[in-house]
Amino acid sequence: MREYRHPQITEVQLESVLYALSDPIRLSIVRQLAREGEASCAALENGRPKSSVSHHFRVLREAGIIKTRNDGTSRINGLRDNELAEVFPGLLPAILAVRS
Amino acid sequence: MREYRHPQITEVQLESVLYALSDPIRLSIVRQLAREGEASCAALENGRPKSSVSHHFRVLREAGIIKTRNDGTSRINGLRDNELAEVFPGLLPAILAVRS
DNA sequence: TCTATAGTTCGATATAATTCGAACAATAGC
């Protein structure tokens, strides 16, 4: 599959990040990535339809929160936490510190 | 007018806060409140229809981000920043630190 | 009491997001 387009971290919008993280499913995906590091989409599906999960990954990716790379038939997702810390210092840690 | 219902700070949902702040108009209201302290709704209208602005204040209030009290014919709004810091430490400061 | 001021609420419309099945695409392994 083709590569994804990830926004430059400098063009990431605060509003888009907040919106992306305001969805419980997406927030739980981000929490899981924070706990476990990288993960495939399948590892984060939790029984939901693949198309729905794929949609949420897209929102997170386009908001600049995760990066996705190809590995065989899998996509490996990871947080862009270091980059986010450059433009929104403290934001992701503050969110992840909240009891799930 | 009757009093508003404000959620207890302990029942405020992180997702609701993030959602409320993901709207540019609401975020700008919050930034303005952070800069100037308390303000009436009218002071934050910026030429928008009153009914639209009222809607955004409601979203912010129900999310637990602002408190509103009556003062004559005006409502005075203020951030619940101290309370929010108890449940989501560092969140609001991280958001407000971002260049508008 | 009359009028102005400040917001809320209602209702209708328009726009956007979510959800998920079905079809499709890309890779790995036999």
Added chain:
DNA sequence: GCTATTGTTCGAATTATATCGAACTATAGA
């Protein structure tokens, strides 16, 4: 090449949000 595995994309239905005019409520002040 065939098949299984992983996801993506499309399309359609449902749901949620935003927007804003109009009617309404509540208070202040003359």
